[in-house]
Amino acid sequence: xxxxSKPIGVVAVAGFVILFSLYVLFLTITIxxxxxxxxxxxxxxxxLILVGIGTFAIGIYLSKNLYELKAWAKNTTIILLxxxxxxxxxxxxxxxxxxxxxxxxxxLFIIYxxxxxxxxxxx
Numbered sequence: 280x281x282x283x284s285k286p287i288g289v290v291a292v293a294g295f296v297i298l299f300s301l302y303v304l305f306l307t308i309t310i311x312x313x314x315x316x317x318x319x320x321x322x323x324x325x326x327l328i329l330v331g332i333g334t335f336a337i338g339i340y341l342s343k344n345l346y347e348l349k350a351w352a353k354n355t356t357i358i359l360l361x362x363x364x365x366x367x368x369x370x371x372x373x374x375x376x377x378x379x380x381x382x383x384x385x386x387l388f389i390i391y392x393x394x395x396x397x398x399x400x401x402x
Contacts, residue, residue: 285346285348285400286397286400288388288391288392288397289345289346289348289392289397289400290346292345292356292388292391292392293342293343293345293346294342295384295388296338296341296342296345296356297338297339297342299338300334300335300337300338300339300342301335303331303334303335303338304331304332304335306331307327307328307331307332307335310327310331311328341355341356341359348400348401348402349401349402350401350402353392353398353401356388356392357389357392357393360385360388360389360392361385361389363381363385364381364382364385364386364389367381367382367385368382
């Protein structure tokens with residue numbers, strides 16, 4: 280690996296964060312498109328939209344800075360992956376395949392990001 284090159288795993292983790300952010304945005308748009316406004320509290324609905332868009336924006340910003348090898352972005356990603364791991368492990372135990380995949384993927388990404396040979400690339 281040459282000077283200034285990015286580890287391929289970091290690019291993969293940043294891509295995963297972007298995909299997850301796009302998924303959250305897609306869910307938000309889907310909920311907005313298929314909601315019967317007469318049966319939903321407007322404040323709750325507004326909160327749902329703001330959380331969805333905010334999660335998308337934060338994910339894109341985090342991914343950009345992870346790609347640029349910022350140490351704070353790596354640490355934040357590890358914390359968020361740990362929360363993802365904890366939230367999906369319960370469903371994974373019951374045999375839920377997507378939860379199993381999320382659990383394994385988040386665990387692998389955490390192990391990868393805390394690896395000293397990867398950590399030395401972050402400023």
